[in-house]
Amino acid sequence: MDESKGVCVSRLLSLMPGLASFKDYRKEWFKDDVRAAFSVSAVALPVAIAYAQLTGVNALVGLYSCVLPMMVYALFGTSRQLIVGPDAATCAVVAAVVTPLAAGDSIKHWQLAMTMTAMTGFWCLIASRFKLGVLADFLSKPILMGLLNGVAITIIVGQASKILGFSFDERYLLDRIAAAPGYLSQIHWATLAMSLGAVLIFLLVKRFRPTWPAAMLVIVVSTLVAWAANLEQFDVALVGDVSINMPAFQMPAFDIGIARELVMPALNLAMVSFVSMMLTARSFAAKNGYDIDPDKEFRALGIANIASALSQGFAVSGADSRTAVNDASGGKTQLVSLIAALIIGIIAWLFTAPLAFIPSAALGVVLVVASWSLLDLKTLWKLRKRDQRAFLLAMTTFVAVLLIGVIPGITLAVLLGLFQFLQVVMRPSDQCLGLDAKGTLRSLDGSDKAVAVPGVFIYRFNSPLTYFNASYFKRRLLERIAAEPETPECVIIDAVPCFTHPDISVMAMLSDLYALLKRRHIRLILAGRKRQLLSWCEAQGIPTGEGGLLIRSDLYLALKMNQAYKQALADGQAPVLKRPVDLDLVLEHSHL
Structure with a gap:
């Protein structure tokens, strides 16, 4: 009975918040x-x-x-x-x-x-x-x-x-x-x-x-x-x-x-x-x-x-x-x-x-x-x-x-x-990222505080991706890549700010972007929101894993995995990274 009365009071206070101040009124x-x-x-x-x-x-x-x-x-x-x-x-x-x-x-x-x-x-x-x-x-x-x-x-x-x-x-x-x-x-x-x-x-x-x-x-x-x-x-x-x-x-x-x-x-x-x-x-x-x-x-x-x-x-x-x-x-x-x-x-x-x-x-x-x-x-x-x-x-x-x-x-x-x-959502700001002397990711703003990672292009798009800005995202990314002095071997996209919800148009754009970069022999990695992106890609039939679109837990892990991949190629080993190797690569970002 007391519990039922408490629920009623709680609902009444939720409906009429002003009653709370009268309930606890001080003389x-x-x-x-x-x-x-x-x-x-x-x-x-x-x-x-x-x-x-x-x-x-x-x-x-x-x-x-x-x-x-x-x-x-x-x-x-x-x-x-x-x-x-x-x-x-x-x-x-x-x-x-x-x-x-x-x-x-x-x-x-x-x-x-x-x-x-x-x-x-x-x-x-x-x-x-x-x-x-x-x-x-x-x-x-x-x-x-x-x-x-x-x-x-x-x-x-x-x-x-x-x-x-x-x-x-x-x-x-x-x-x-x-x-x-x-x-x-x-x-x-x-x-x-x-x-x-x-x-x-x-x-x-x-x-x-x-x-x-x-x-x-x-x-x-x-x-x-x-x-x-x-x-x-x-x-x-x-x-x-x-x-x-x-x-x-x-x-x-x-x-x-x-x-x-x-x-x-x-x-x-x-x-x-x-x-x-x-x-x-x-x-x-x-x-x-x-x-x-x-x-x-x-x-x-x-x-x-x-x-x-x-x-x-x-x-x-x-x-x-x-x-x-x-x-x-x-x-x-x-x-x-x-x-x-x-x-x-x-x-x-x-x-x-x-x-x-x-x-x-x-x-x-x-x-x-x-x-x-x-x-x-x-x-x-x-x-x-x-x-x-x-x-x-x-x-x-x-x-x-x-x-x-x-x-x-x-x-x-x-x-x-x-x-x-x-305008803010459709044409947001974006950044290219690099590493500073301590191994911390920072925006490349023209100063000497951070430098680009050789062979790697790290991109951040500061707006959720949806059907009305997906094409702009793709165009902007390709323009940024084209403006680089040398074509990168790997493109890493910070997925946290932009891949916020499943959108068919966005996933179709991602599939096209992956295929385009693959033809240019550029590896595409998405960093962040790993579980969500894996399920969304599976639903849309986009291949993931080695030989497909790579998805990593965060930017630092994506960099270390790419570094290990390049090392494996240089050593003449098959560039297949299994889970035990992945765990060994989770190091402090200051070691990068």
């Missing part, structure tokens, strides 16, 4: 977690309302997008510090996809946002089911850097209209920038004054009270001013009534064909959200000395997005600013998320009336400040000197987001990550 952590929860709530409240406007839905929806997702992640996530919620990049993506499809219908816009959020969650669950947590490493840091900088500039330019008190007629970023001079005459001075006041409050708080929640104070003071001065009479745009009726759970009011338009954008969003979240989660996990599970994080993100959709919210991801606040405030466990979600939920359900007086300009300032933290053009430009390849990838993604929009830019970023991976 002394509670004070820190409560303090961190209030700090997180103070940052999350204004940002969530601002991101709701960015997404194009009611301000209250931003709060709903915090409550249930934060609770879900607290149970299913493996990070102790990560806070999930609305994020600048995810909201920009949802808005870019949903706005043209909704065609001005606010209810349709909301339903599409929920549908896209649910699709994003399902994509994450599918990825977790197939253990695709490795995708956290798929979008390289330079690509993500270019993407986030492009998204940040897109948001900042888009919010300029709210800060200055006019509306853009143009949809795309470059069109808006080109038309900017024509909008100068439309600046609403009362709105601009409100915006400048919000910026001043933010700067003063950061200067004199850096530990205070600056964004929250901007919203509170701006709301009080708008209410006391009745700024609506001066045509200053306010959030307005946020007491909304939730859409009933029914078939969407839009055509199912429109929903199909969300499938691929939702996949892109799932990818970008996960990579961005993992960068944040890993950095704080490393700082606090623990590990996270990428596959379980994928599942947690998926469940959090589905929870957001069910609570009528929009897409969420890991929020780096709120996570940083949590860590800086001393948050120890995911109890921070549960308490913060409770605080936000109480405000969303009981204290919605004051939200109606929040000036849109103040929210625009909060969004610009949040986006400014994503903007890091200086580091982007530094890549130019450190890594030209990384700089090109980052700039390509950055320019694509600016020129063709967020969604096509994200698609291009994903494709760039794929092409980068394929």
Whole structure:
């Protein structure tokens, strides 16, 4: 009975890793977690309302997008510090996809946002089911850097209209920038004054009270001013009534064909959200000395997005600013998320009336400040000197987001990550190996640290061999052999890095390569993965052993066996090496 109970508990903890921290919770952590929860709530409240406007839905929806997702992640996530919620990049993506499809219908816009959020969650669950947590490493840091900088500039330019008190007629970023001079005459001075006041409050708080929640104070003071001065009479745009009726759970009011338009954008969003979240989660996990599970994080993100959709919210991801606040405030466990979600939920359900007086300009300032933290053009430009390849990838993604929009830019970023991976796998680096003065195998790099073994060509291919790089491997090897001053008597291939799995195309290439070298009177030896290669060659009918393809346990043994073979030929003996002789040849590599 106890054993069965233990198995159930183990399965439950595997499904909900967050329960482990509650199971072993220490009483002394509670004070820190409560303090961190209030700090997180103070940052999350204004940002969530601002991101709701960015997404194009009611301000209250931003709060709903915090409550249930934060609770879900607290149970299913493996990070102790990560806070999930609305994020600048995810909201920009949802808005870019949903706005043209909704065609001005606010209810349709909301339903599409929920549908896209649910699709994003399902994509994450599918990825977790197939253990695709490795995708956290798929979008390289330079690509993500270019993407986030492009998204940040897109948001900042888009919010300029709210800060200055006019509306853009143009949809795309470059069109808006080109038309900017024509909008100068439309600046609403009362709105601009409100915006400048919000910026001043933010700067003063950061200067004199850096530990205070600056964004929250901007919203509170701006709301009080708008209410006391009745700024609506001066045509200053306010959030307005946020007491909304939730859409009933029914078939969407839009055509199912429109929903199909969300499938691929939702996949892109799932990818970008996960990579961005993992960068944040890993950095704080490393700082606090623990590990996270990428596959379980994928599942947690998926469940959090589905929870957001069910609570009528929009897409969420890991929020780096709120996570940083949590860590800086001393948050120890995911109890921070549960308490913060409770605080936000109480405000969303009981204290919605004051939200109606929040000036849109103040929210625009909060969004610009949040986006400014994503903007890091200086580091982007530094890549130019450190890594030209990384700089090109980052700039390509950055320019694509600016020129063709967020969604096509994200698609291009994903494709760039794929092409980068394929290029590394299909056209990897390779080395010729030799021996140094101590008899250790080293790369022949043009220095005098190692020299080639006379009559022997040792080759290493730094990628797993598969059908799409097998021909390149063969061509590259033959080119390297042809470039040698003298034709080698023996070619030894390091099989460990390249022969990782059986592939019919690879084995066919190996058979052709063996036959080609044999016609040139060159012995071919594979070193490493002996048992696997013997079984694979047997399955494909490739002869092995003396008179066939030679397979040895490692590079040093391959060299000694070849040395013994040459000695046997020189002594006029039959060059047949039996197992007892092989064992005698297993010597220290320093004797070579």
